[in-house]
Amino acid sequence: DAGVIQSPRHEVTEMGQEVTLRCKPISGHNSLFWYRQTMMRGLELLIYFNNNVPIDDSGMPEDRFSAKMPNASFSTLKIQPSEPRDSAVYFCASRGQGLRSGANVLTFGAGSRLTVL
Amino acid sequence: LAKTTQPISMDSYEGQEVNITCSHNNIATNDYITWYQQFPSQGPRFIIQGYKTKVTNEVASLFIPADRKSSTLSLPRVSLSDTAVYYCLVGVPGNTPLVFGKGTRLSVIA
Numbered sequence: 001d002a003g004v005i006q007s008p009r010h011e012v013t014e015m016g017q018e019v020t021l022r023c024k025p026i027s028g029h030n031s032l033f034w035y036r037q038t039m040m041r042g043l044e045l046l047i048y049f050n051n052n053v054p055i056d057d058s059g060m061p062e063d064r065f066s067a068k069m070p071n072a073s074f075s076t077l078k079i080q081p082s083e084p085r086d087s088a089v090y091f092c093a094s095r096g097q098g099l100r101s102g103a104n105v106l107t108f109g110a111g112s113r114l115t116v117l
Numbered sequence: 118l119a120k121t122t123q124p125i126s127m128d129s130y131e132g133q134e135v136n137i138t139c140s141h142n143n144i145a146t147n148d149y150i151t152w153y154q155q156f157p158s159q160g161p162r163f164i165i166q167g168y169k170t171k172v173t174n175e176v177a178s179l180f181i182p183a184d185r186k187s188s189t190l191s192l193p194r195v196s197l198s199d200t201a202v203y204y205c206l207v208g209v210p211g212n213t214p215l216v217f218g219k220g221t222r223l224s225v226i227a
Contacts, residue, residue, distance in 0.1 A: 004160075031211075033215070035217075042217065042218070042219050042220070043161070043204075043217035045215070045216055045217075091160045091161075093160065095211070096211075097211050105151060105163040105166060105210075106153070106161070106163065106215055107162075107163070108159075108160025108161050108162065109160055110159065110160060111158075111159070111160050
């Protein structure tokens with residue numbers, strides 16, 4: 001299993017440009033999470049999906065942020081227009097199901113480091 | 118969601134045992150305790166999960182007292198490569214979103 005795959009690993013863009021981050025979860029996992037990490041705010045949960053349906057997007061900072069999960073193997077996080085304060089590492093994570101201990105922990109991708117100039 | 122409190126940072130010498138304690142006074146009956154480790158420039162990764170008493174795996178041990186209001190992650194004989202941020206989370210597995218606190222930054226010194 002290749003794990004959770006995120007792309008791009010690094011992106012540098014200018015303020016006002018559209019940014020699209022992509023995530024492929026682990027096959028068979030039914031929950032997908034988008035997190036953002038900065039030095040000041042730590043790891044923040046932005047949105048999560050269960051069975052491709054958005055469950056809680058209360059962590060999405062503004063209307064400039066949107067996320068989709070068109071199928072079980074793909075999700076995108078879009079920022080339009082981007083601003084310098086959006087600079088952060090964005091992590092995608094997926095989780096399986098089941099209640100036995102250890103069966104349903106998060107597996108994170110390597111992250112996408114975004115720099116908005 | 119049960120709130121957790123951990124030390125912000127800890128230092129240790131190589132070869133020592135490190136114990137990181139997490140307080141979760143309002144843990145609910147169905148909550149589990151899960152620890153993650155994050156190295157620089159990587160996403161967090163699962164270390165260990167437990168409900169009560171003691172859990173041990175190849176990486177660490179997790180000690181949970183009877184009242185479950187705290188838990189201790191124990192790393193035996195740490196090495197430089199154990200330098201990372203360690204997060205304690207409490208929640209019902211598979212049922213709640215996982216909210217990460219600030220974690221404990223462990224620095225292992227040669």
